[in-house]
Amino acid sequence: DVKVTQSSRYLVKRTGEKVFLECVQDMDHENMFWYRQDPGLGLRLIYFSYDVKMKEKGDIPEGYSVSREKKERFSLILESASTNQTSMYLCATQFEGQGNIQYFGAGTRLSVL
C-alpha cells in the first residue's frame, strides 16, 4: 500500500508567520504534488515536482514555495501566512508509468488567524 504522510492534521497559525507543511511518501514515487481544497472550488494545484530539487508552478502558486531535497519528502512553505490561505492542504504522489493515478495524504487543515 502506498503511504503518504502529512506531518500535521491541524495547524493554527497567525498572520505573517512562516509555515511549513511536510509530506513524506514511502513508495519511491518520482512525482509529488501540493493541492489546496476549498468549498466550491475543488482541488487546485499549487506546486508539483518531478524529481529531487525540481519544481514546477501549478495553477495557484502565489504566496507559496516548495522544497524537495530528498525524493521522499516534499515541503510546502507559506512565506508569510495570510488569512486567505486558510484551507485544507493535500499532498499527493504519482508513479510514472502507473497511468495518472495520484495517491493522497490525509490532508492538513490550516487556519490562519
Place this chain on the structure above:
Amino acid sequence: DQQVKQNSPSLSVQEGRISILNCDYTNSMFDYFLWYKKYPAEGPTFLISISSIKDKNEDGRFTVFLNKSAKHLSLHIVPSQPGDSAVYFCAGFNTGTASKLTFGTGTRLQVTL
C-alpha cells in the same frame, strides 16, 4: 477558467438506487479521466478511470461513461450503498503533457436508508 466542471454540488439518493454523477470539461486536449472519492478527514482515493479511446469502463458497481463529442462524462453507482456517501471529484488529464490532473469542484453524494 474552470476546465472541469461538476455542476451539481450535492446529490441525495436512496440506498439501492442508481447514483449518477456528472462532469463536463472544456479542454479538448484531455484524453484521460479519473474519478476520486473523498471521505471527511481523509485524502481523496482513486476510484475509476477512462481513456478517451473508450466510451465506457466498468468496475463492479461503478461505471464511467465518456461522451467526447459532448465533452461530458458520468459516474454511475449501482446499487448505491450508505458507504458511498462522500464527495466525488472528476479529473482530466492530457497524457502528452506534464503529469498534471485538473480537478472538478466536486459533488457531495448522500445515500439515504
